[in-house]
Amino acid sequence: MKLFVPLIVPLWALYSLAQQAAPSKSCKCELNPTEEAFPHDKLQIAEGNATDCNTHITPQKALELESLLLGLEKRLTQLHSDLSVLEEEDDGELYGVLSLFVIENEMLEIRQLMDKLNSTTEEHQVLTADTVQQLEELKIEMIKLEKFDTMEVVKGRQVNRHLKSALETCRIGVKATVAPTQPPYGTCQRGPLRNITGPGVNTQGEFPGNYAYGAWGRDPKPEMRKENWYWMVPLTSSQYANYIRFYSSLSALIIGVSTPGNIQISPSNPTTNTIQGPNNVLYGSALYYNCYNRDAVCRFNLTSKSVTSVQLPKGTRYNSKSNFCHLEDCYAYTDLDLATDESGVWVVYTTTEALGNLVLTKVDETEPPTLGKTWHTSVYKRSVTNTFMACGVLYATRYIDANVEEVFYSFDTTTGMENFKVSIFMNKVSPNIFSLNYNPVDQMLYAYSNAKMVSYKALFGYSDRYVS
Structure with missing residues (x-):
């Protein structure tokens, strides 16, 4: 009988403790997060600003400016040529007066072209200034948003882009080919x-x-x-x-x-x-x-x-x-x-x-x-x-x-x-x-x-x- 006494006492003690700590009907937990909530409204504003930049800055705007500059260059060349012809003409002033009329029309067209060019340039300057300011604000906002990337997804994508760029550079170095300076179009080098x-x-x-x-x-x-x-x-x-x-x-x-x-x-x-x-x-x-x-x-x-x-x-x-x-x-x-x-x-x-x-x-x-x-x-x-x-x-x-x-x-x-x-x-x-x-x-x-x-x-x- 003495061998079993030490076992009986602990079992009885455990039973008593269980009776005293009966489980309650409900359990409530209070969660206190240490990180602030993700600002979805700021992300939407940043996306809207990026869309506005893409809408206002287009290749067509740069193409329009280059076209006006080229047109002005061609007009000035033609005007110089016509003036040279006028200097050489000596036919009783008949053709000279007519040439002056042609030159006057050309100068009027050049003036109109310059006015349009000045107007376009001013628009581009205002657009560039506004866009630079928006891009700076967008950059600051995106830096603030990056701190919510706790799993470093953005950082990982940036690393992947750098790796892809390095890989492409390596491939180009292995298979070096001379890229054409311009796409083939028609039978002339001047393009379409x-x-x-x-x-x-x-x-x-x-x-x-x-x-x-x-x-x-x-x-x-x-x-x-x-x-x-x-x-x-x-x-x-x-x-x-x-x-x-x-x-x-x-x-x-x-x-x-x-x-x-x-x-x-x-x-x-x-x-x-x-x-x-x-x-x-x-x-x-x-x-x-x-x-x-x-x-x-x-x-x-x-x-x-x-x-x-x-x-x-x-x-x-x-x-x-x-x-x-x-x-x-x-x-x-x-x-x-x-x-x-x-x-x-x-x-x-x-x-x-x-x-x-x-x-x-x-x-x-x-x-x-x-x-x-x-x-x-x-x-x-x-x-x-x-x-x-x-x-x-x-x-x-x-x-x-x-x-x-x-x-x-x-x-x-x-x-x-x-x-x-x-x-x-x-x-x-x-x-x-x-x-x-x-x-x-x-x-x-x-x-x-x-x-x-x-x-x-x-x-x-x-x-x-x-x-x-």
Whole structure:
């Protein structure tokens, strides 16, 4: 019995203690956190400020400023050139007075451009100052918020970014390649079309109001001592012509003094070799145009006074069956559009096989002319008001209203890439532009608009910088 006494006493004691410490019906705990609550309202304010910065500071604002600066540079260069011409002129003060009028208009346009540039610069300065202040405030607020990152998630992400950057640098070092300085675009180094300024020249010449339809410009590949010549093809109301008219300078064209006058292509209108439609161009002392009543391109050699032609593909639409159009009007006999650029002559048209979409073909400078490579696009010809070529890229325009035309489309013959969002706007002096062509020598666009001859400056460049 003595062996079991020490065990009985502890069991009885434990039972008594259990009876005395009976559990209560509820348990309450009081939590006193040592860290302050996360300020969600401050985070929302910081996110809103960051969104405002992204909204107000955009690449388009910087692009607008660069475009204005480039436009001013081009205008000053042109003004210097015109002043040099004025100093050399000695023709009884006739052209001198006219040149002063042209220079006065150019100086007015430069003043307007400078006013717009000053206004834009002031806006940029205010925007920059406000943005810097917001960024400083945002930085201070974010530093305060980082102390709530107790698990160091933000710090870990920053470390990961540094590691990725180091890894990418290592890869570039292992596989070193020379990156292109600019993306490929067209056949020129200057890049795509970025803006169109003007109008510059705006004149009715020697036949004010008499010829609503026609074309004009300069030869991109002129004969020696004819580099400053201008040409014009005025069309009758039925949109035919049988001659081309020349002017020895821009001043001569504006005042209406033609030298050597008309060069006849055919004896009457309309007949064989007659020009049909306004979309004709001069290149290499030869006029390219739509042959009368034919789906063919004619070439009039100014030296030999002879006409040769090349037949376009079967099914080509002609005789005003597939014109350039907008909602209010179609331009008669614009089935074929001849164009020039740095590489030569092109023809834009459509065929039944292409279902009315624009077709582009290179015209080779041979005697007779021949057709080169052809490209097909996906833009409907009747939705277009005009086309022109620049650096191997086809550009198409459309009618916005009586005062504005838009270059909305481009097709790169080098890559085959199409762009329906070019979004370059031209200010018009008359509602309709019946012919529009680019000259690669002076990088000007020459438009014939309701009996008026108008010129525009084409500006090119990549998004990060402009190349003239």
